[in-house]
Amino acid sequence: MNLEALKVFCDVVRWASFSRGAAENGVAQSSVSQTVQRLEEHLGVKLIDRSKRPFVLTPQGKVFYEGCKELVGRYQEVEVRVRSLDADSHLVGTIRVVSIYSAGLAHLDRHVRTFKEAHPEVDVRLEYLHPTRVVEAVTQGAADLGLISYPKKWPELTVIPWREEAMVVACAPDHPLAQCESIQIGQLDGATLVSFDPDLSIRRAIDRHLRRHGVHVRVGLMFDNIENIKRAVEVSSGLAILPAPTLAQETKAGTLVAVPFADPSLTRPLAVLHRRSSALERTTHKFLEWLLADGARPEVAADAASSSS
Numbered sequence: 134m135n136l137e138a139l140k141v142f143c144d145v146v147r148w149a150s151f152s153r154g155a156a157e158n159g160v161a162q163s164s165v166s167q168t169v170q171r172l173e174e175h176l177g178v179k180l181i182d183r184s185k186r187p188f189v190l191t192p193q194g195k196v197f198y199e200g201c202k203e204l205v206g207r208y209q210e211v212e213v214r215v216r217s218l219d220a221d222s223h224l225v226g227t228i229r230v231v232s233i234y235s236a237g238l239a240h241l242d243r244h245v246r247t248f249k250e251a252h253p254e255v256d257v258r259l260e261y262l263h264p265t266r267v268v269e270a271v272t273q274g275a276a277d278l279g280l281i282s283y284p285k286k287w288p289e290l291t292v293i294p295w296r297e298e299a300m301v302v303a304c305a306p307d308h309p310l311a312q313c314e315s316i317q318i319g320q321l322d323g324a325t326l327v328s329f330d331p332d333l334s335i336r337r338a339i340d341r342h343l344r345r346h347g348v349h350v351r352v353g354l355m356f357d358n359i360e361n362i363k364r365a366v367e368v369s370s371g372l373a374i375l376p377a378p379t380l381a382q383e384t385k386a387g388t389l390v391a392v393p394f395a396d397p398s399l400t401r402p403l404a405v406l407h408r409r410s411s412a413l414e415r416t417t418h419k420f421l422e423w424l425l426a427d428g429a430r431p432e433v434a435a436d437a438a439s440s441s442s
Contacts, residue, residue: 136208139201141168142180143410146198147289149187157274172197202409206291209412224252226416231270232280234261234358235335235379236403241280248423255416263357264333271406277417278424283334284404293405295424298376300339300399301391303362303383305369311390318346318394325353325371327362335401339374342399363389376401 137158145154145165155162173180180194190198232241245257262270264281271279272289284292302321304310310320321343329336343350353371356362359379366373367388375391383389405424407413413421 136205138168138172140205140410141165142172143198143202143205145169145181146190146194147410202288206409209410223254224416224419225254226414227256227258228278228417228420229276230257230259230278230280230420231262231267231276232259233264233267233282234360235282235329235333235376236261236280244424248420252416252419255420257420261358268406271408274408274411277407277413278421279406280403281406282401282403283338284402284406287406289409290406291409293407293421293425295403295405298378298401298403299393299397300374300401301377301380301393303366303373303375303380303389303391305367306387306390308369308372308390310372310392313392315393315395318343318348318396318399321350321372322348324350326350327354327356327365327371327373328352329362330355330357333357338401339399374399 141154141158144157145151148154151165152162155165178193179191180197182189182191245259249255249257267279267281270276302316310316354365362373363383377391380389380391384391
């Protein structure tokens with residue numbers, strides 16, 4: 134069996150649809166059905182139980198799918214790396230990127246702007262979504278890359294660590310804590326926080342950290358995005374615990390103060406997502422390399438630290 138047949142099978146299973154699998158590969162549905170049937174004949178087992186609607190994988194089909202998915206994904210990643218060696222060829226095309234709101238509007242816009250300056254014929258389309266929709270968009274092929282915090286393991290996605298961001302306390306310039314060079318987590322006991330919505334991973338991570346240190350706070354306002362949280366803190370609605378790089382503009386303008394924790398163990402991990410079953414186009418792969426290189430550069434960490442001073 135060739136690799137194309139394995140990819141067709143994986144696409145059918147991933148979409149739970151023969152017609153969607155056919156559309157994914159630009160072939161007729163009858164051709165996809167024949168491909169799956171030839172696989173079953175080759176293996177001597179049924180992979181898909183077609184008597185159920187929607188169809189389900191047989192036990193043999195589940196094992197075969199897991200193995201094929203890994204095999205196809207690895208081949209496609211190798212293929213992309215080989216093609217990307219031609220560094221002198223012209224970059225063109227469209228890259229669709231989706232990101233969580235709390236990755237920071239200005240922070241990500243800078244990455245997109247500098248990449249487009251270097252490659253003016255590339256159109257990078259950046260959209261901000263709720264975390265669940267980021268994962269859905271990448272899984273379903275509506276986006277090429279996704280940026281998310283506190284990543285997990287998703288069977289259909291490749292997860293690439295991007296950066297670890299120090300969390301700091303954001304406060305208005307006239308708040309007593311604004312005069313501190315650093316604070317202990319216990320100093321937040323009894324404070325009023327402007328926080329993220331409870332269903333967001335960043336909120337759960339902050340709550341766990343506070344509980345671990347026996348710190349009790351009152352949540353005054355909650356938002357699903359970081360920009361609203363910063364605006365609320367600016368008008369003295371409370372304190373906030375936020376990633377340091379997302380406060381760079383406000384600290385420079387003097388509208389907010391970012392105070393680091395004496396214990397820097399609270400961080401926000403960010404990762405890049407892309408589909409396992411689809412090879413990244415060369416232009417998208419170059420943008421991914423751009424993001425990863427930026428996240429690893431020492432000056433990025435220095436920028437984050439300076440934003441909290």
